[in-house]
Amino acid sequence: MFKRFPRHLAITIGLISSALVYADNVSTAIDRTGRQAANALLTPAGNWGCWITDGGKCSWDAAVWGDANYIPLTGDVNADGNADRVLYRPFDGDWGCWITDGGKCSWDETKWGSASYQPLVGYLNSDRKLDRVVYRAADGDWGCRITDGNACEWDAMKWGGIEFRPFVADVDGDSISDRVLYRATDGTWGCRLRDGASCNWDSQKWGGVEYIPLLGDVNGDHIADRVLYWGSTGWWGCKVNSSAICSWDGQYWGGPGYMAMLADVNGDGKSDRVLYRPSDGEWSCMLTDGGACSWNGQKWGGPGYLPLLGDVNHDGKADRIVYKNTNN
Numbered sequence: 366m367f368k369r370f371p372r373h374l375a376i377t378i379g380l381i382s383s384a385l386v387y388a389d390n391v392s393t394a395i396d397r398t399g400r401q402a403a404n405a406l407l408t409p410a411g412n413w414g415c416w417i418t419d420g421g422k423c424s425w426d427a428a429v430w431g432d433a434n435y436i437p438l439t440g441d442v443n444a445d446g447n448a449d450r451v452l453y454r455p456f457d458g459d460w461g462c463w464i465t466d467g468g469k470c471s472w473d474e475t476k477w478g479s480a481s482y483q484p485l486v487g488y489l490n491s492d493r494k495l496d497r498v499v500y501r502a503a504d505g506d507w508g509c510r511i512t513d514g515n516a517c518e519w520d521a522m523k524w525g526g527i528e529f530r531p532f533v534a535d536v537d538g539d540s541i542s543d544r545v546l547y548r549a550t551d552g553t554w555g556c557r558l559r560d561g562a563s564c565n566w567d568s569q570k571w572g573g574v575e576y577i578p579l580l581g582d583v584n585g586d587h588i589a590d591r592v593l594y595w596g597s598t599g600w601w602g603c604k605v606n607s608s609a610i611c612s613w614d615g616q617y618w619g620g621p622g623y624m625a626m627l628a629d630v631n632g633d634g635k636s637d638r639v640l641y642r643p644s645d646g647e648w649s650c651m652l653t654d655g656g657a658c659s660w661n662g663q664k665w666g667g668p669g670y671l672p673l674l675g676d677v678n679h680d681g682k683a684d685r686i687v688y689k690n691t692n693n
């Protein structure tokens with residue numbers, strides 16, 4: 366089932382699929398019409414783009430906030446249903462947040478973390494406001510801050526280590542995000558619920574170095590499912606709970622050069638597959654129950670931009686976000 370392909374390729378694709386990585390240094394400009402334009406003005410690092418799935422650009426499209434030192438994240442910081450923007454600067458742990466309908470949040474410009482930590486976001490309590498998580502791979506140290514600034518139950522707990530890649534997702538359906546780890550060397554998955562208990566697929570082996578791991582709710586039961594994307598061939602696999610597979614398990618779609626993402630693009634509650642090609646900004650999408658989405662094949666973004674997906678206008682459909690994180 367798992368064929369091999371060169372390790373360096375897997376690592377490259379794996380890294381660029383992470384929000385942690387500063388993308389390549391090639392520069393190009395973003396064309397607001399959605400087509401690559403040879404004569405478009407170069408945009409600086411910190412430039413944001415935002416394109417509503419069933420509409421035009423959002424209020425902060427083309428805004429500049431941040432610079433090449435920041436990692437972009439997104440989620441609903443103020444629980445109004447609209448995805449907001451979050452930035453994290455590793456060298457001094459500086460956090461920023463900007464609410465989509467205006468204003469900074471309470472923890473904007475506060476410092477928490479350092480260069481050895483990677484940032485994640487999730488919903489750690491019941492207030493539906495996005496909370497912050499950091500993970501230090503060197504010793505598996507986890508940190509969490511809920512919106513009011515307090516730590517969550519598992520703050521400072523050690524779980525994982527240098528070989529693991531961390532995720533935050535709700536794997537038991539209680540609307541609280543849980544912690545997930547994936548070890549590429551042997552495809553080992555781990556999960557810890559809010560109270561520290563394991564989920565039913567903890568320690569299961571599925572995958573390997575050539576696969577990109579993703580989490581999303583593929584069947585719409587509000588429980589995050591595991592997905593693998595094999596970048597060199599475009600093979601997709603998914604597991605619902607510990608063993609059941611989804612409708613597109615085993616399908617081939619995509620190939621080398623794409624970053625793989627999951628988000629509900631058509632608002633049916635099921636995560637759909639999205640591919641983004643940094644070399645030319647091509648976006649593709651495949652709905653979980655079949656068919657492409659409205660912006661399939663569109664070019665927007667390109668070298669220097671990192672892609673994100675979030676529901677910026679609260680219509681239940683994930684929208685596209687890009688953030689430029691190079692100065693070139």
Ligand SMILES: [Ca+2]
Pocket residue numbers: 440441442443444445446447448449464465
């Ligand atoms: Ca919001």
Ligand SMILES: [Ca+2]
Pocket residue numbers: 581582583584585586587588589590605
């Ligand atoms: Ca599910």
Ligand SMILES: [Ca+2]
Pocket residue numbers: 628629630631632633634635636637652653
């Ligand atoms: Ca969907």
Ligand SMILES: [Ca+2]
Pocket residue numbers: 417418675676677678679680681682683684
């Ligand atoms: Ca939307």
